[in-house]
Amino acid sequence: MPKIKKEKKAKDEDLFKVVDSTIDTRTERNIYEVSRELHIEEVLGAISSGKEAKVYPARGEDGKWYALKIYYVSTAASKRAFQKYTFSDPRFKDIKVSNTRQLIATWARKEFKNLKILFDAGVRVPEPYLVYENILTMQFIGEEGFRAPLLKELPAEEITKELYDEVINQVEIMVNKARIIHCDLSEFNIMVYDNLPYIIDVGQAIFIEEEQSHALELLRRDIDNINRFFKDMEIEIMPTEEILKRLKINI
Template identity: 35%
Template sequence: MKKYRKVSREFSKHTINALRYLVKKKIISQMLGVIAVGKESRIFLALSPNGEKLALKIYQIENPSFKQHVRYILGDYRFRKLGSTWWKIVTLWCSKEYRNMVRAYRAGIPIPKPIIFKENILVMEFIGENYTPAPLLKEKLPQNLEKAYDNIIKIIYNLYHKAELIHGDLSEYNILNFNEKLYVIDWSSAVNIYAPNARELLFRDIKNISIFFSKNGVKIKPVESVFREIVGESISQ
């Protein structure tokens, strides 16, 4: 608990209360420090009471970038009630990421296992070795790039058909490469396939992945062709 008290000084009252809840429920026992920093959140390495390593994604409460995320929620029947305060919007965003992850995980998509969320804190499986998180795809290229490209296109396909989700922000910055196995992360922008902007986001995901692998020498399929294989029609229809 000593390390938890030291780290907790950095957080708001809301976040501290959420951390206390996770300690009380015996989800976490210690926080060991920051392992990644994003625009809207920080990822902490934590330990469970039995010593299991966990990743805690803690969303920053007052972050103006959340205004840009409304388009990822509008039209999604799961999130009809958009919060009117910063705190409600952030907690809704955290809830959205957790529910997206649960849906993807149950569909067999390779992602860190989601464990629980509380307010603005998302607890998930830690992907890495010892105390070092797995590198991003951008940082460590797979040995077989062609196979990796095919695997990611298959992930996009299965996500669409088995989980009825579109990641919405897929790129080399949101995929981990851990011992040649790829894990998709950062699920807060994911939308269901019936959202008004679903086709646009799917096309962008395919395009981002295609550009990355093409730059690294992989012969890729045309983006429009991959889109048609997944959806059954062209982006213009």
């Protein structure tokens, strides 16, 4: 990654409309690095601020849109959340949890890696492009910087049996091909674009092979969430136990 030259930085600052007082200087520098790498010309204001990150739309020089998921580096709440998930994960055993920045960069890489595995297995997730320190850059789900709705936000008439089947289909690919369980699947972590569900927010997802003892329980919870949402919307659902039968969880 090239170093930012002083004289270039002043110019780059003009490219960003983002005025976000919560962004620290190191994160700001990281945004420049990512922008240089991907030829991003403009970053817009955050479209969301969740528990662990904010997501910003960004426009590349060719008109292509990106989503920048920028993880908070400093809040006590985020530190607690990351620790909760990373402690049990064998991939984190060598990470010093006292170093928040390192912990969060590892978390960003974890979500990136999970996205990559899911994308390569054919699950409909935003295509991951780049991870740099606390910034994950992925395909923007939506148009011209306007994000697509979450499943939660979809008008009732667009919540159909076809959409339900397609969500279950994605879970099947996730489990049977990618060998991954989402672990926070719900109407809040599925976006719907062009009538198709996109699975997002995969940082806490786990590998079935690494979590043998809890896999079934975690998967059942994910499917129950989906079933509850669609059932409430009066869509005919398949019983959770029947869905589980189609999934290969025994190792």
